[in-house]
Amino acid sequence: MRIHWFSPLSPERTDIGHFTLRVCEELAKHCDLTLWTHPQHFSGPQQPSWRKRYKAFPYSEFEQQLEALNRADAIFYNIGNNAAFHREILDAMRRVPGVAIMHDRCLFECISSVYREKPHGERLFSQLMEVTYGPEAKSDNAAWLKGDRSLDQLATQYPFDEHAALGAWGTIHHSDPVDDQPPSAPAPHSWTLSLPYPAEPLLNAPKLRERDGCLHCLLFGYLGGPNRRLAETLQALKAYPQKDRIRLHLAGEVHENFKIDSLLAKLGLSEQVTREGFLPENELDQLLSGSDLVINLRFPTRGEASGSLLRAWNQAAPSAVTNRGAYAQLPDDVVWKVDPEQEASQLMGIWDSLLLDPQAAVEKGQAGRRLLQRKHSVESYVASLLEIAATPGIERGPTILPLLEQRYALFAQQLFQLSPEDVVPVLSSLDRELETWFR
Structure with missing residues (x-):
């Protein structure tokens, strides 16, 4: 079986690249696999390690390989919400049909960015809003550009999931539809598969709490979007009566528009918050293993299944999540669930309970790891991909x-x-x- 796979890849700073390498290690055992990714990985003195393991092409050679693509048994296109990583993949899928792996159910940010980067992009996207969702959507888009509507409001109301999947003969999702997202028309071929993550040996790093007696919390990943609740978490920390016993670590990208340093100074939290920057996987896993709590809030949810949550469970790190969308369906024994309407008070309640009973964090983390092992096997995910690839x-x-x-x-x-x-x-x-x- 010949399979082609389009995806961003490490060292690009997106977890979809890590997802691809986790899946393709197993997938390559069962098929003739070809990877497609950004041209930047094919030049320069230092080549990423995956180049030695897989047959791969840059997106720029798409035209020259059309015959091979058309003869493939299946093509899988990975679609996420950052246009910087996915615009070429969307273009390719419209040329040669395949299966879209939709890492988010709400793709407003990606599609709006792709259109608005074109010549006369604002006008083109305004027309697309009207054609796809009607005259009211066009008015909402104009209000957004003026600052009268928020990105979260538009993204929730106009997900563009069907438009993002144009060219796909099938779609794969990793979560069920979100609570407040308008239902989309069912695709002729659509599958929901649990996001895979291999359960690796625990690192068992010393708990950071043992160093200074404080509760060490971690917020990691791409922290630029408002739905990651970074500003709200910092506000809750400022108001917390025992804030001197909390240490918050930020690992990953913080968007340049989010003036994090000035905000920390304004809130008086420079001593409580440590910026770790973007960490290699092994260093991030070490930090996870030593943390007492991972704060993984998403509101409004984009319908994403969180690779961050699975990475935390892999190190038996306990997590707090927003009680919405796919996260609301998680068993109560594996995460703390936070309602958006009571976000600050419930976060403080979790901190209170962990300061009194650190063992509660250990039990939650172990329950999460057991769920990871039971439900998120890479082998079963790949078996499903092969069945999909065999669709007549x-x-x-x-x-x-x-x-x-x-x-x-x-x-x-x-x-x-x-x-x-x-x-x-x-x-x-x-x-x-x-x-x-x-x-």
Whole structure:
């Protein structure tokens, strides 16, 4: 079986790159695997280690490899919410159909960025909002640009999940639909698979609490988005009566627009908060192993399944999550759940309980690790991918057909200089030809 896999890869600073390498180590045992990723990984004196293990191409060689792509048994496209990592993947999926692995259910940020980067991008995206969601959406977009609507409001109301999956004959999700997201039309082929993460040996690093008697909390990953609740967590820490007994570590990217240093100075938290920066995986795992609590709040949720949560459980690190979306479905014994309406008070309640009873953190972390081992196996995930890759062409056809019709219509229009009305009879004859391909 020949499988092609499009994804950002390390050292790009996205957990989807780590996800890909975890999955592909197992997937490569069962198929002829080809990776596609950013051209930056194919130049320079230092090549990433995965280059020696896998056959790989840069996105820039897409045109030269069209024959190989069209002959593949399956192509998997990894789609996330950061356009910097996924714009080329979206373009490729519209050229050669495959399966979209949707790492978020709400893709507003990615799609809006892709369109707004184009010439006349603001106008193009405004038109897309109207065509996809109606005149009210166009007005909401204008209000957002003026600062009268928040990004969170638009992202929740206009997820663009179906638009992001254009060109896919099937979609894979890692979580169920979020509570406040409008239901989308069911895809002809859609699967929900638990996000995989291999349970590795525990590091058992000394607890940081043993060093100074304080409760050490960790917030890590990409911390620039407002839904990660960084500002709200800092406000809760400032108001906490025992804040001198709390140490908060920030590991990962903090968006430059988030003036973290000035905010810490303003809140008087420079002593309580340590900025770790972006850490290599082994150093991050060491920090997780030594932490008493991982704060992994997401509100509004984008419908994502958190790789951060699985990484924490891998080191038996206990976590606090927002009681919304997929996180609300987690068993109560594996996480602390925080309601957005009582976020500050409930965070303080967790800190109170852990200062009184540190063993509660140990029990939560161990329960999370057991869930990871039971539900998030890489082997079972890859087995499902192989079943999906074996989907017969006749079942893929009805999904791909409209995309091919649009492509041939545009080609006929350009080649014969036809008006849109004149394209219709040409399409009718093409329909009959295309249908024979999938019989």
